[in-house]
Amino acid sequence: MEPVRVGICGLGTVGSGTFNVLTRNADEIARRAGRPIVIEQVGARRDNAECDLTDIHVTRDIFEVARNPDIDVLVELIGGYDVARELVLEAIRHGKHVVTANKALIAVHGNELFRAAAEQGVIVAFEAAVAGGIPVIKSLREGLGANRIQWLAGIINGTGNYILTHMRDEGRAFDDVLAEAQSLGYAESDPTFDVEGIDAAHKLTILASIAFGVPLQFERAYTEGISRITAEDVEQADQLGYIIKHLGISRRTDEGVELRVHPTLIPKERLLANVHGVKNAIEVMGDAVGPTLYYGAGAGAEPTASAVVADLLDVARDIATHHDYRTPYLAFSGIDHDDQHPPILPMESIVTAYYLRLLAVDRPGVLARVATILAEQGVSIEALTQKEATEGELVPIIILTHRTREANMNEAIRQLESLADVAGSVTRIRVEDLDDA
Numbered sequence: 001m002e003p004v005r006v007g008i009c010g011l012g013t014v015g016s017g018t019f020n021v022l023t024r025n026a027d028e029i030a031r032r033a034g035r036p037i038v039i040e041q042v043g044a045r046r047d048n049a050e051c052d053l054t055d056i057h058v059t060r061d062i063f064e065v066a067r068n069p070d071i072d073v074l075v076e077l078i079g080g081y082d083v084a085r086e087l088v089l090e091a092i093r094h095g096k097h098v099v100t101a102n103k104a105l106i107a108v109h110g111n112e113l114f115r116a117a118a119e120q121g122v123i124v125a126f127e128a129a130v131a132g133g134i135p136v137i138k139s140l141r142e143g144l145g146a147n148r149i150q151w152l153a154g155i156i157n158g159t160g161n162y163i164l165t166h167m168r169d170e171g172r173a174f175d176d177v178l179a180e181a182q183s184l185g186y187a188e189s190d191p192t193f194d195v196e197g198i199d200a201a202h203k204l205t206i207l208a209s210i211a212f213g214v215p216l217q218f219e220r221a222y223t224e225g226i227s228r229i230t231a232e233d234v235e236q237a238d239q240l241g242y243i244i245k246h247l248g249i250s251r252r253t254d255e256g257v258e259l260r261v262h263p264t265l266i267p268k269e270r271l272l273a274n275v276h277g278v279k280n281a282i283e284v285m286g287d288a289v290g291p292t293l294y295y296g297a298g299a300g301a302e303p304t305a306s307a308v309v310a311d312l313l314d315v316a317r318d319i320a321t322h323h324d325y326r327t328p329y330l331a332f333s334g335i336d337h338d339d340q341h342p343p344i345l346p347m348e349s350i351v352t353a354y355y356l357r358l359l360a361v362d363r364p365g366v367l368a369r370v371a372t373i374l375a376e377q378g379v380s381i382e383a384l385t386q387k388e389a390t391e392g393e394l395v396p397i398i399i400l401t402h403r404t405r406e407a408n409m410n411e412a413i414r415q416l417e418s419l420a421d422v423a424g425s426v427t428r429i430r431v432e433d434l435d436d437a
């Protein structure tokens with residue numbers, strides 16, 4: 001059969017990994033695809049010493065790749081929102097299929113890109129965009145197609161998990177571990193995307209669409225990062241039998257779909273609590289299959305390339321299939337025209353348990369006043385511990401609550417912070433049991 005001709009745009013961490021995996025495993029890949037997958041052109045600002053570009057047609061103008069009539073598939077690995085959007089739209093206009101690792105692009109511009117691609121009858125594949133090498137998109141979209149998905153929860157940012165792991169195990173400083181993750185090629189070009197939860201929210205947005213059949217709605221995701229996690233909270237969580245992980249959680253309720261990224265206390269014995277370093281894992285609960293777990297490298301050159309090349313294999317197999325008979329981009333047919341899908345819920349309406357840490361003046365009646373405020377908001381306490389005074393007259397109070405509405409907790413925290421007995425702000429970290437795991 002005719003080869004599939006690929007143009008790779010961007011020759012950084014993932015671009016070089018993709019180039020090398022495609023080249024090294026060319027024979028194996030051709031046997032799987034039933035035809036060779038060949039690199040016809042590379043668009044890059046500069047050569048990359050990791051790649052042997054002898055005999056490769058290299059251009060400094062990536063848009064040349066998008067317009068090259070000898071290219072069947074453009075692989076977008078430049079990252080970012082704007083130029084990547086222009087590049088992908090240009091490739092689609094020229095009838096090319098697209099493979100991308102760019103979650104920012106898909107989460108923010110995906111609805112527009114899929115519309116354009118559907119009009120041209122071309123594939124847009126993005127397995128590498130979520131959890132790097134873990135085939136979670138394919139699993140959700142195809143392997144779990146029989147299920148009504150109930151919830152999914154995952155560690156979906158490798159850099160953040162790498163930082164939390166090394167801070168906890170080695171007592172190292174945040175900035176020091178972040179610099180290491182950057183040097184290993186895990187971090188986004190703007191690492192605040194990793195540490196403030198934006199990258200995880202991009203990925204969660206994509207997972208939720210595929211799990212629940214809702215259009216991509218990144219702007220509705222609740223996003224909180226790991227930059228305010230303190231050693232004190234890590235220690236308190238440990239004593240209570242929990243570990244703090246940065247999770248993306250999406251859950252179907254009777255009212256709609258939760259879409260939230262935040263640090264979370266999870267019981268130490270859960271599988272997700274034992275996912276460390278750059279590894280990612282996503283737990284998915286389906287009504288028929290029950291809990292399933294997907295684990296592996298969430299970032300890095302060749303793990304991510306593994307997903308990019310798997311998408312190229314899918315393109316090679318589906319290229320001759322009519323668009324109407326291909327797997328839909330977001331797993332459900334007609335998400336765009338279907339207004340039957342559930343709404344994304346505002347954060348105030350989610351229901352979860354909470355860990356609270358506050359500093360109070362050590363005088364009679366303080367605990368009663370704290371308990372009264374919580375009771376008036378309908379928040380019931382599972383455990384309350386008053387620690388030894390550490391900061392002058394102030395004593396830390398640690399509270400674990402039962403499940404309650406976020407709106408009630410917001411009001412309780414507002415009232416607690418206005419008490420004369422309470423110093424500074426109240427730390428709040430959500431707690432998930434991940435039942436049924």
Ligand SMILES: NC(=O)c1ccc[n+]([C@@H]2O[C@H](COP(=O)([O-])OP(=O)(O)OC[C@H]3O[C@@H](n4cnc5c(N)ncnc54)[C@H](O)[C@@H]3O)[C@@H](O)[C@H]2O)c1
Pocket residue numbers: 009010011012013014015043044045046060062077078079080083101102103104128129132185186187188189298299300301304
């Ligand atoms: N690094 C990872 O582990 C990882 C994992 C999954 C997904 N991703 C995604 O993959 C994409 C690429 O990430 P990366 O880590 O390889 O980044 P990178 O910075 O290492 O590589 C990007 C490359 O694109 C080039 N580039 C950017 N704009 C260009 C332009 N206009 N013309 C030509 N070249 C241009 C840059 O020079 C750079 O070499 C991003 O969307 C990222 O979110 C990365």
Ligand SMILES: N[C@@H](CCO)C(=O)O
Pocket residue numbers: 129130131132156157158159160186187188194199298299300
């Ligand atoms: N910066 C991302 C890359 C993988 O998407 C991470 O650390 O998870």
Ligand code: NA
Pocket residue numbers: 127128129130131132133134135136137307
């Ligand atoms: Na993936």
